[in-house]
Amino acid sequence: MLDSNADDLAAMADLLGPFAIRVAATLRLADHMAAGVTTGAGLAKQVGAHPATLKKLLRYLVSRGVFRWSQERGYEVTDLGAPLLEDAPGSVRRRLSMDGLLGLAELGLVGLLHTVRTGEAGYKAAFGRDFWHDVSDVPDDANVLAEEVAKELSGDGHLIVHSYDWSRVRRVMDVGGGNGTVLIELARAHPHLHGALLDLPGMAKAAAQRIEQCGLGDRCETVEGSFLDPIPPGFDVYLLSAILCDWPDDDAIKILRRCGEAAGAAGRVLVADMNLIYDDDDADAARMNLLLTGTVPVPVRTLKQLKRLGAAAGLELSWEGPTTRRRTLLEFRAH
Ligand SMILES: C[S@@+](CC[C@H](N)C(=O)[O-])C[C@H]1O[C@@H](n2cnc3c(N)ncnc32)[C@H](O)[C@@H]1O
Structure with missing residues (x-):
């Protein structure tokens, strides 16, 4: 019994499998195999890898059942490995790619010991750089990165688009608007709205591209900068959608203050923040809570804490909207 527990626990703690699968996802090995590149040397050439080391990776992933190898057919993707294909239904390739937002964030878990000791984000402790700045520094991939966020958040978009009285609003700024998913939905649903999106340069460029592609260039602009x-x-209206949850209190108050200053007496700050509600026995929530704390230093706030943040930033709660399981809508105005 003890022995089998030790084996189970060691298997749970084994880091090799997750890293090997993520390297395969990042290098798109499954897609190359499906496209007919089936030798170790061919794959190494295709992805710019060190041939002998890539072969070790391939052999390991064959041993784990992700790929298979035969003399006649070379390397192939198995049923288990199929979700590594970009176009597979339920593909996990982007989610696991180390170039992608979520894959990159999870690398911050290297700093989990630091996080547990101090409460600070593991990502910065591990890499010496703020997570979002790393994200913004890969402009070529910014679209992919932002798509990941948008996919994660799109379920809550309707709350922002349909639960607030946008008829009274002429100009909205989506502060930290990512790739523009929310602003685009807003502009489409409310044709009288003009919008701007502020984000770090990589994201703002990705947003500008999407806004153009959606034919909204005449009503929406982008601003590169920091909130x-x-x-x-x-x-x-200055909209903060899923922003405060990435920042500890001091920074979150500063962001709210910046919005309040910009809004002035007539404007409003609309906070649509993550508001994860946890049950002690909810395994998904327990995972997400620790994961977010280790990567971006997410202090998952209760409604009361969000209201307190607003007050600390010199704002007054002027409207409280509906709450979904994950989001809350709060409107503030400057005193
Ligand atoms: C969780 S995402 C939310 C994106 C979007 N608001 C949404 O709801 O889909 C956080 C966003 O904040 C942006 N961000 C991070 N630090 C920033 C900064 N200092 N100034 C402006 N934007 C920043 C990130 O680039 C990212 O797009």
């Missing part, structure tokens, strides 16, 4: 610096004034 920790002064934000352009003149908008009726």
